[in-house]
Amino acid sequence: xxxxxxxxxxxxxxxxxxxxxxxxxxxxxxxxxxxxxxxxxxxxxxxxxxxxxxxxxxxxxxxxxxxxxxxxxxxxxxxxxxxxxxxxxxxxxxxxxxxxxxxxxxxxxxxxxxxxxxxxxxxxxxxxxxxxxxxxxxxxxxxxxxxxxxxxxxxxxxxxxxxxxxxxxxxxxxxxxxxxxxxxxxxxxxxxxxxxxxxxxxxxxxxxxxxxxxxxxxxxxxxxxxxxxxxxxxxxxxxxxxxxxxxxxxxxxxxxxxxxxxxxxxxxxxxxxxxxxxxxxxxxxxxxxxxxxxxxxxxxxxxxxxxxxxxxxxxxxxxxxxxxxxxxxxxxxxxxxxxxxxxxxxxxxxxxxxxxxxxxxxxxxxxxxxxxxxxxxxxxxxxxxxxxxxxxxxxxxxxxxxxxxxxxxxxxxxxxxxxxxxxxxxxxxxxxxxxxxxxxxxxxxxxxxxxxxxxxxxxxxxxxxxxxxxxxxxxxxxxxxxxxxxxxxxxxxxxxxxxxxxxxxxxxxxxxxxxxxxxxxxxxxxxxxxxxxxxxxxxxxxxxxxxxxxxxxxx
Numbered sequence: 077x078x079x080x081x082x083x084x085x086x087x088x089x090x091x092x093x094x095x096x097x098x099x100x101x102x103x104x105x106x107x108x109x110x111x112x113x114x115x116x117x118x119x120x121x122x123x124x125x126x127x128x129x130x131x132x133x134x135x136x137x138x139x140x141x142x143x144x145x146x147x148x149x150x151x152x153x154x155x156x157x158x159x160x161x162x163x164x165x166x167x168x169x170x171x172x173x174x175x176x177x178x179x180x181x182x183x184x185x186x187x188x189x190x191x192x193x194x195x196x197x198x199x200x201x202x203x204x205x206x207x208x209x210x211x212x213x214x215x216x217x218x219x220x221x222x223x224x225x226x227x228x229x230x231x232x233x234x235x236x237x238x239x240x241x242x243x244x245x246x247x248x249x250x251x252x253x254x255x256x257x258x259x260x261x262x263x264x265x266x267x268x269x270x271x272x273x274x275x276x277x278x279x280x281x282x283x284x285x286x287x288x289x290x291x292x293x294x295x296x297x298x299x300x301x302x303x304x305x306x307x308x309x310x311x312x313x314x315x316x317x318x319x320x321x322x323x324x325x326x327x328x329x330x331x332x333x334x335x336x337x338x339x340x341x342x343x344x345x346x347x348x349x350x351x352x353x354x355x356x357x358x359x360x361x362x363x364x365x366x367x368x369x370x371x372x373x374x375x376x377x378x379x380x381x382x383x384x385x386x387x388x389x390x391x392x393x394x395x396x397x398x399x400x401x402x403x404x405x406x407x408x409x410x411x412x413x414x415x416x417x418x419x420x421x422x423x424x425x426x427x428x429x430x431x432x433x434x435x436x437x438x439x440x441x442x443x444x445x446x447x448x449x450x451x452x453x454x455x456x457x458x459x460x461x462x463x464x465x466x467x468x469x470x471x472x473x474x475x476x477x478x479x480x481x482x483x484x485x486x487x488x489x490x491x492x493x494x495x496x497x498x499x500x501x502x503x504x505x506x507x508x509x510x511x512x513x514x515x516x517x518x519x520x521x522x523x524x525x526x527x528x529x530x531x532x533x534x535x536x537x538x539x540x541x542x543x544x545x546x547x548x549x550x551x552x553x554x555x556x557x558x559x560x561x562x563x564x565x566x567x568x569x570x571x572x573x574x575x576x577x578x579x580x581x582x583x584x585x586x587x588x589x590x591x592x593x594x595x596x597x598x599x600x601x602x603x604x605x606x607x608x609x610x611x612x613x614x615x616x617x618x619x620x621x622x623x624x625x626x627x628x629x630x631x
Contacts, residue, residue: 137230
């Protein structure tokens with residue numbers, strides 16, 4: 077079904093301070109449960125072939141969907157040579173047993189995402205408009221030497237979609253700084269006034285910092301699902317904005333980070349190594365996912381034994397531990413600027429040239445010698461000496477430790493139950509894709525089974541405790557999540573029995589889903605619980621529950 081784009085204009089004055097988003101909630105009305113469907117669980121590789129198929133949109137298919145398939149190979153089949161032996165390029169073909177059978181492909185296996193995973197993508201190939209609901213057989217065949225396998229999918233009626241997904245359309249609004257595009261029926265639409273003001277303020281704070289010579293518009297796409305760590309930038313900026321944001325990122329902080337990336341790209345440079353691209357953004361936003369003392373936190377990394385040598389970090393940035401890498405990169409940029417000044421750093425950064433050997437560390441070493449008269453190795457020793465002189469803070473140590481544990485747990489959750497969100501192989505829908513194919517479902521729908529909702533609300537609770545320096549509670553909640561994930565990875569039949577807090581979240585989630593609510597956040601307090609939920613729309617509803625008779629009940 078084709079959706080229209082709605083455009084409107086808002087002229088807003090720049091705010092003097094960052095505002096908190098509105099928290100308009102209402103008491104629970106009588107629920108009207110949405111139609112119940114059984115969505116597809118997170119796919120596992122087919123044991124007989126080793127290949128894995130991921131289907132988009134996620135969380136079930138409905139008549140009218142424009143469907144994509146990721147066919148993931150068990151080995152790297154995109155290479156033309158393996159250990160010196162020439163091999164044929166492998167492809168896959170897909171046949172769907174519709175009344176008039178449809179064949180798609182062949183599609184070649186190619187590296188995908190940061191990880192370079194070998195897969196073939198059928199992007200928005202199968203248009204289900206006009207088909208009858210029911211089961212359809214899919215046949216996949218790998219060429220030239222097989223294997224061949226079949227999978228069955230269930231196509232639900234179009235009107236069984238939740239109302240918000242059924243009526244979703246993209247809306248674009250122009251502010252003083254930015255063009256902001258978001259989906260109707262989402263938290264973004266509910267809080268758009270606050271978002272517009274926050275975007276103006278973030279842009280105003282970023283312009284003088286990065287010294288952009290002339291104003292240029294920024295396009296921000298608000299995603300109603302978590303992808304990666306909640307934000308990325310290419311020609312546009314993509315930021316997650318949703319009530320159940322289990323990645324826990326601060327919207328304004330992520331937005332400022334991505335705005336700096338846009339300005340950085342516009343300022344250019346012959347070659348910008350990833351360690352400085354990300355370090356530059358972290359430095360200018362005074363932190364990664366939150367404002368933080370970069371040098372003090374990097375000194376804490378040394379104390380924890382987590383420091384990554386800078387050459388190793390530079391040569392393989394995105395495959396190092398994410399939070400440690402970004403923190404170190406930001407601290408290193410801050411050290412350079414504090415020592416030699418901003419202009420000297422900018423001259424150095426914009427004058428790095430592509431490495432002839434493929435190693436960023438060698439390109440950085442050459443530029444450091446040219447601009448600062450020092451090698452990368454010697455400069456790192458001086459950087460380490462400076463970190464060793466910084467006094468350690470026990471609370472900061474606990475915060476750094478738990479921050480790394482939290483985001484490791486988020487990515488572990490994604491690997492198991494939301495794999496298309498993992499930053500190394502995220503299923504990214506660009507604005508060009510949105511316009512060309514009129515895509516709403518790939519962003520509106522994501523895994524929302526009871527397991528997902530219970531673990532995501534636990535992660536939100538853990539992040540809130542960490543943000544408020546309630547470290548003991550954060551540790552306990554992360555222990556609950558990891559206990560469940562341990563069992564899920566072992567395919568235990570009752571993973572949420574692994575921890576009482578996890579069992580409470582799971583029981584509350586299943587109770588509310590049966591009553592027609594979608595839990596967004598759960599706050600436990602002994603034998604009572606406060607839940608923010610939605611019911612066939614974006615407005616938050618406050619629910620109260622009590623634990624009586626060995627079960628949770630709504631008041």
